[in-house]
Amino acid sequence: MAGVTVVGAGVIGLSVAHELAGAGHRVRILAAQDAAASTSGVAAAIWFPHDVQRSGSVLDSAAVTYKRFEELAGDPRTGVAMRAGTVLSRRTDADHSWTRAVPHHEPADPAGLPGGAGGVRCTVPLIQTDVYLAWLRAEVEARGVEIRTAEVRSLPEDCDAVVVAAGLRSAELLGDDDQAYPIRGQVVRLANPGLTEWITDEDNPEGLAYVVPRRHDVVCGGTGEAGSWDRTVDPEVEAGILRRVTALVPELAGQPILSRGVGLRPARSTVRVEAVPGHSRPVFACYGHGGAGFTLSWGDAARVAALIGAG
Template sequence: MSKVTVVGAGVIGLSVAHELATAGHQVRILAAEDALSSVSAVAAAIWFPHDVNRSGPVIDSARVTYQRLEQLARDPGTGVRMRAGTVLTRKPDPDTSWTRAVPQHAPATSAPAGAAGVRCTVPLVLTDVYLDWLRASVLALGVRVRTAEVSSIPEVLAMEEPDALVVAAGLRSGALLGDDEAVYPIRGQVVRLANPGLTEWIIDNDNPEGLTYVVPRANDVVCGGTGEAGSWDLDVDPAVESAILKRVEGLVPALAGQAVISRAVGLRPARSDVRVEAVEGFSRPVYACYGHGGAGYTLSWGDAARIAALIGPA
């Protein structure tokens, strides 16, 4: 049984650890914080390749993840639900490449003035339930999790002496590897409202007033958002929240007057392209798995499978 260390305990790191442990590897996770303290907990977590270059491998990973999450949705305890909704488009030639990963989709029969839409059913992840389930699943597979601040990959290789190491540390990944300055944050602010009975989600990336989405969950509705590339600001901006509320209420009038349950800001770990590959220059095999932008949940199982294939069986 080979030993593999995974740096990072968000949805990507946990998914990678799960697939490697399933393949028979002895896996250890090192991370400065757990998933519920990471950007993974802030996400609306609707399946959709947002803030990511939709290359062929990305669409393939999205398809694999869709299928896996669809299977998990059969067990309510996983926190995965299949939900119908609409992706609005307002451009003459919209990018609908993501639909290749969705088994069934159709043009929307109604949309706001100036917009068209695609109707489909996709997985929705209840982040707190799902991350607890995923962490429990990796622990049940024998994965060990240790909280530790990782300052460099050579230090981890010397300390852990793994047969292989996977860097899945989100925004910190490029700096840890020391060879990638292409990673940058995209600031996302959300406000969570009481759910007046909504079940269908809606995504309006091309809204002329700004990125807008409404994602109903069990007891709340995640409303967003922002896409501020390069911003590291984690403070909630009241003016931004007011603008978000105005946009979502215009899109879904039933949200008007609903109580604010919570609010949050997260930094999506973006890159020009998702990086899933072997990294040269270290004393032991090192692999990268990061740069997922706003598509961490959407690509998680597919990219975890790609890493498992690169490393091979135990």
């Protein structure tokens, strides 16, 4: 098969195109906006299966992606680094199934955690989104993939196969899915006072909190408002985020704000990676990754490539 069109140029669409081109297909990408302008560009982009059902296939894809990012971390051009940090647990029934996809992890020392909290220490990939997405796009183009800016309103006809990897727009394009929905995520980026370790606190009684230090800033979040399409920055929400993250990491107090952002995570009851029947040519879905687009990107791209086969 030749002539595969990938709809979507976020981290999922670019990864799928990369793997399909590597399998010998002639590939093009159609997307209304560049990856940097998509939800992928707003993400904190730390490896973790957030806002996604942690099924066996999801954890398998997460493990594949972990290994790929671990390899890419050896090349500074990619913007990928391996960073140590802590996943806080405030419930006795906390879901630690994700640790299956992490080669090394251990219980966190309670002495360094908020009262009553436990945690898991591990080292995971951290992706500098602007650097990585630019690198990935260049790699995709080097494989002969054409990237075209276009407002896609229906499945393209002028190709042999289509992969729909358009995030929240995917369900609309396919017209057969009522299980997709947005999860609004708001972040604030602070100057980095020298932090290298990340921390996540999904069960914080005041709301979701995470601190993800990057090269020149710290991504602080966040929110998880299911069903909200609001892309505007809410000052009151930001104030709450800053209270939570400075309580977790006091070194952040007083750090200047560098930028703000809101992204709509493309969530679904389950991640959809499958052939879609009922079309005149092969159509494949790859969307519904919630807050785990980077975390599942290489694994799910490989799954799509396996579904389509060699070119």
